[in-house]
Structure formats: C-alpha cells, structure tokens
Amino acid sequence: MNKILNWGFLSTARINQALIKPLRASKRTLLLAVASRSIDSAQAYARENKISKAYGSYDDLLNDPEIDVIYNSLPNHLHAEWTIKALHAGKHILCEKPLALTLDEIDAMSSAAKETGKVLAEAFMYRHHAQTLKVKEIVDSGELGKIQLIKGAFSFFLNREKDYRNFKELGGGSIWDVGCYPISFTRTIVGAEPVEVFGWQVAGQGGGDVLFTGQMRFGNGILAQFDSGFKIPARAYMEIVGSDATLYVPFPFKPSINNEIILTRAGKQQKIKIKGQELYLGEVEDMCDAVLNDKSPRISLADSRANVATILAFLKSAESGKPVLI
Ligand SMILES: NC(=O)c1ccc[n+]([C@@H]2O[C@H](COP(=O)([O-])OP(=O)(O)OC[C@H]3O[C@@H](n4cnc5c(N)ncnc54)[C@H](OP(=O)(O)O)[C@@H]3O)[C@@H](O)[C@H]2O)c1
Incomplete structure (x- = not known):
C-alpha cells in the first residue's frame, strides 16, 4: 500500500525525542500531532518540534480521524489503559516497553488488537x-x-x-x-x-x-x-x-x-x-511494514507477554525469597 501514515505522540514524554528524527527520515510516516494533559504544554511542544497539531487531552488525539498510528510513551502504568482506548478509536499503536505491568493487562490489549484488527507492537528498539x-x-x-x-x-x-x-x-x-x-x-x-x-x-x-x-x-x-x-x-x-x-x-x-x-x-x-x-528507525519501519504491508511485527505480542511474565516471576521471587518456576 502506498500511503503515508500519520503519527501522533500520546504525551510529551522525553523519549519522544528519539522518534522525531526517524519519523521524519522514513518515507512512509508523517509526525502530525502531539497530545498532552495540558494544552499549553502540547502547544509549546508542537511549536518547538514543528508538529502541526497540538491537543490538550489524550482523548482529543484519539478522536482525530487523520491519525493512523499512536506512539504510546506514557508511564508504564498507563500503557494498557490508553493502548486499549486508542485501539478502540481505530488507531494502530506502537507502545513503549514494558508493554504492560500484568498479564491480564496484556491479554486485554491483545484482545483489543484482535477485535479491532489494528496493529499493536512493543517499542523495544534494540x-x-x-x-x-x-x-x-x-x-x-x-x-x-x-x-x-x-x-x-x-x-x-x-x-x-x-x-x-x-x-x-x-x-x-x-x-x-x-x-x-x-x-x-x-x-x-x-x-x-x-x-x-x-x-x-x-x-x-x-x-x-x-x-x-x-x-x-x-x-x-x-x-x-x-x-x-x-x-x-x-x-x-x-x-x-x-x-x-x-x-x-x-x-x-x-x-x-x-x-x-x-x-x-x-x-x-x-x-x-x-x-x-x-x-529508533527500525521500530518505525517495522510498524509501517505491519500496517501497510500486513507483515507481522518483529516483536509478537506473545513475545512481549513472555518478557513481562519473566519480570513478574522475578518480582515474585524477590518478594518471597524463593526461586519461582514459570
Ligand atoms: N525505548 C527507549 O529507549 C525508552 C527510553 C526511555 C523511556 N522509555 C519508555 O517510554 C515511556 C516514557 O518514559 P519517559 O522517560 O520518556 O517518560 P517521561 O519523560 O516521564 O514522560 C511521560 C509523560 O507521560 C505523561 N503523563 C501522564 N500521566 C502521567 C503521570 N501520572 N506521571 C508522569 N507523567 C505522566 C506526561 O506527558 P504530558 O504532561 O504531556 O501529558 C509525561 O511527560 C516509559 O514507558 C519508558 O519505559 C523507552
């Protein structure tokens, strides 16, 4: 498919800076919008980074019909909630690592991706x-x-x-x-x-x-x-x-x-x-291949889930002082 994907930043997180250059280098992407909890901060961010649209709420970004892909760079506890909302708003999502904090959250995110037919991938750039x-x-x-x-x-x-x-x-x-x-x-x-x-x-x-x-x-x-x-x-x-x-x-x-x-x-x-x-260009191009060419993302949701399952087992072990079988 020969289309330019319009991207929106969900928040003004520091990590966004790493995506700006690749999103401008790729021939298949346009960084179109940024959303923040405050309109002042969104507008200042948009001005500084030459982004044409600024939204004062995350919902406003999700409701923009021109946006194809959302980059979810929220703190970890908000990954699941906003990824699920964005999928139901019809967006494809590149979500920062870790994909979520519980396996239930990941399963709900995977179900939402399946139901909506949208791409969801974890941004493990390396x-x-x-x-x-x-x-x-x-x-x-x-x-x-x-x-x-x-x-x-x-x-x-x-x-x-x-x-x-x-x-x-x-x-x-x-x-x-x-x-x-x-x-x-x-x-x-x-x-x-x-x-x-x-x-x-x-x-x-x-x-x-x-x-x-x-x-x-x-x-x-x-x-x-x-x-x-x-x-x-x-x-x-x-x-x-x-x-x-x-x-x-x-x-x-x-x-x-x-x-x-x-x-x-x-x-x-x-x-x-x-x-x-x-x-960071790799994850941008991988996302474009998935959305435009129906290619499976390099990092499957099963892979992201297994990483989180391992982290959760480690935390359980550290809390109990005992080895944990997975
Ligand atoms: N792949 C990588 O190389 C890499 C590197 C660093 C971080 N990360 C990941 O990227 C994500 C963000 O990390 P970051 O260091 O860039 O975060 P950050 O600078 O702290 O930004 C997070 C943004 O989330 C929004 N936000 C909404 N609710 C918030 C709350 N309760 N507390 C704090 N911020 C809130 C804020 O944006 P608004 O004020 O605009 O709403 C804030 O600017 C994390 O998941 C992290 O693991 C990945």
Missing part, C-alpha cells in the same frame, strides 16, 4: 538493530559451540526525584525500566523461555526496586544472570558464553551506526564490525 540480528545469527550458526551461560546488565544513575520510575504504583523500578532489556536480550538469544528464575532486590523509597539481580534457568540447560539499577553508574553489556567461544557485546541496547562486538576463541580476540542504522 531488537530491530543489525547488531542484535548479527548476534543472534552468530549464536544460531553454532560458532560459539553449545551456549552455556549468558550475562548482562543495564543500569544508570537516576537523579530525577519526581520521575515515575521511582514509584511502584506508576510502574517504577529498575527491573521494569532497564532490567527488561537484558531479560529480553537473553530470551531472544536463547529462543526459549526460562523455566525458573530467582531474584533479589533492594527497594527504593517509592517501593520499586533500585537494584535487582536475577538468575534464569532455561529448559535446555542454559543459565543466565542479569542486574539492573538506578543508584549505580551507567553500565550496559551482554556476554554470551559457549563451549567453544565467547561473544561480548559492549553496547547491546543502544547500539549506534558503527559498532563492534568481540568474539574470543582460545584466548584470541576477533572484533566484528557491524554497520547499523539509526537506532
């Missing part, structure tokens, strides 16, 4: 990047031998006291915000779901975790570990250890246009160069 695809290709080719162990981390120092990430009731906590990445990366590389998890957390004042460490056991014998945190320096890595070689990914979640991953075999390092694309 999954579309050439580096992720290359890592998966190397692992699947058997070059590392039999995969035994996967480790990863994602942390940063969160110094905004009022940020929703600090409050459990708003979907806060480091496992939801950044831990979801090494969990997703590990599941993607293994190509299966963990059968058992065990996690420990340090809770912050707002109830969500500020530090989480977790272990996963997969049915095929692969073991995995990750950590995430808000009160430690910025770190991100993935390491995949096979019986014959190790693959180290220094920038797994925010790769740039030129990256290197490191394959170590018998003590010798081989640097593999990867030419990627602008990080």
Whole structure:
C-alpha cells in the first residue's frame, strides 16, 4: 500500500525525542500531532518540534480521524489503559516497553488488537538493530559451540526525584525500566523461555526496586544472570558464553551506526564490525511494514507477554525469597 501514515505522540514524554528524527527520515510516516494533559504544554511542544497539531487531552488525539498510528510513551502504568482506548478509536499503536505491568493487562490489549484488527507492537528498539540480528545469527550458526551461560546488565544513575520510575504504583523500578532489556536480550538469544528464575532486590523509597539481580534457568540447560539499577553508574553489556567461544557485546541496547562486538576463541580476540542504522528507525519501519504491508511485527505480542511474565516471576521471587518456576 502506498500511503503515508500519520503519527501522533500520546504525551510529551522525553523519549519522544528519539522518534522525531526517524519519523521524519522514513518515507512512509508523517509526525502530525502531539497530545498532552495540558494544552499549553502540547502547544509549546508542537511549536518547538514543528508538529502541526497540538491537543490538550489524550482523548482529543484519539478522536482525530487523520491519525493512523499512536506512539504510546506514557508511564508504564498507563500503557494498557490508553493502548486499549486508542485501539478502540481505530488507531494502530506502537507502545513503549514494558508493554504492560500484568498479564491480564496484556491479554486485554491483545484482545483489543484482535477485535479491532489494528496493529499493536512493543517499542523495544534494540531488537530491530543489525547488531542484535548479527548476534543472534552468530549464536544460531553454532560458532560459539553449545551456549552455556549468558550475562548482562543495564543500569544508570537516576537523579530525577519526581520521575515515575521511582514509584511502584506508576510502574517504577529498575527491573521494569532497564532490567527488561537484558531479560529480553537473553530470551531472544536463547529462543526459549526460562523455566525458573530467582531474584533479589533492594527497594527504593517509592517501593520499586533500585537494584535487582536475577538468575534464569532455561529448559535446555542454559543459565543466565542479569542486574539492573538506578543508584549505580551507567553500565550496559551482554556476554554470551559457549563451549567453544565467547561473544561480548559492549553496547547491546543502544547500539549506534558503527559498532563492534568481540568474539574470543582460545584466548584470541576477533572484533566484528557491524554497520547499523539509526537506532529508533527500525521500530518505525517495522510498524509501517505491519500496517501497510500486513507483515507481522518483529516483536509478537506473545513475545512481549513472555518478557513481562519473566519480570513478574522475578518480582515474585524477590518478594518471597524463593526461586519461582514459570
Ligand atoms: N525505548 C527507549 O529507549 C525508552 C527510553 C526511555 C523511556 N522509555 C519508555 O517510554 C515511556 C516514557 O518514559 P519517559 O522517560 O520518556 O517518560 P517521561 O519523560 O516521564 O514522560 C511521560 C509523560 O507521560 C505523561 N503523563 C501522564 N500521566 C502521567 C503521570 N501520572 N506521571 C508522569 N507523567 C505522566 C506526561 O506527558 P504530558 O504532561 O504531556 O501529558 C509525561 O511527560 C516509559 O514507558 C519508558 O519505559 C523507552
């Protein structure tokens, strides 16, 4: 189908900035509108970012017949509610990670997508990047031998006291915000779901975790570990250890246009160069392919659900102090 998709931002969230360039770079998209809880903030945002329409309520954006795709960049506790409303308003939705906070929410979102026939996909941008695809290709080719162990981390120092990430009731906590990445990366590389998890957390004042460490056991014998945190320096890595070689990914979640991953075999390092694309363009084009060409989104709703199921099992384990079978 030869059509330009009109996109609308649901909120003036900081992450929107990452989508503006790709939405203008793609030949199939037009960033048409932004909505905010306040008309002043919507208008200021629209002016600053040269967006032609500004709405002072989320419902007004949903009621605009010109909008085809909504980018849901609300805090995590609002993902389900507004995605379902937007689907029923006839919009396709690219919803930020994590897709939702409970499996019931995800099931309701999936049902709404099915009922309305609209596309719903989670905005896990790193999954579309050439580096992720290359890592998966190397692992699947058997070059590392039999995969035994996967480790990863994602942390940063969160110094905004009022940020929703600090409050459990708003979907806060480091496992939801950044831990979801090494969990997703590990599941993607293994190509299966963990059968058992065990996690420990340090809770912050707002109830969500500020530090989480977790272990996963997969049915095929692969073991995995990750950590995430808000009160430690910025770190991100993935390491995949096979019986014959190790693959180290220094920038797994925010790769740039030129990256290197490191394959170590018998003590010798081989640097593999990867030419990627602008990080957030992949999810925009994937959405266009799904809406315009009937292609299934790269990240299925079953995949998003399984990531959330793993996070929920980790939280249950951290609360009970016991391993949790999935
Ligand atoms: N993929 C990535 O690289 C990436 C990176 C960062 C964040 N994210 C995801 O994007 C989403 C937003 O994160 P962010 O850091 O961009 O959020 P943010 O800057 O805090 O913005 C969230 C926006 O939601 C609206 N909002 C509605 N109800 C709210 C409430 N009760 N509390 C706070 N804000 C409320 C506000 O917009 P209005 O005032 O305009 O209504 C606010 O600006 C999260 O789901 C996060 O996981 C993804």
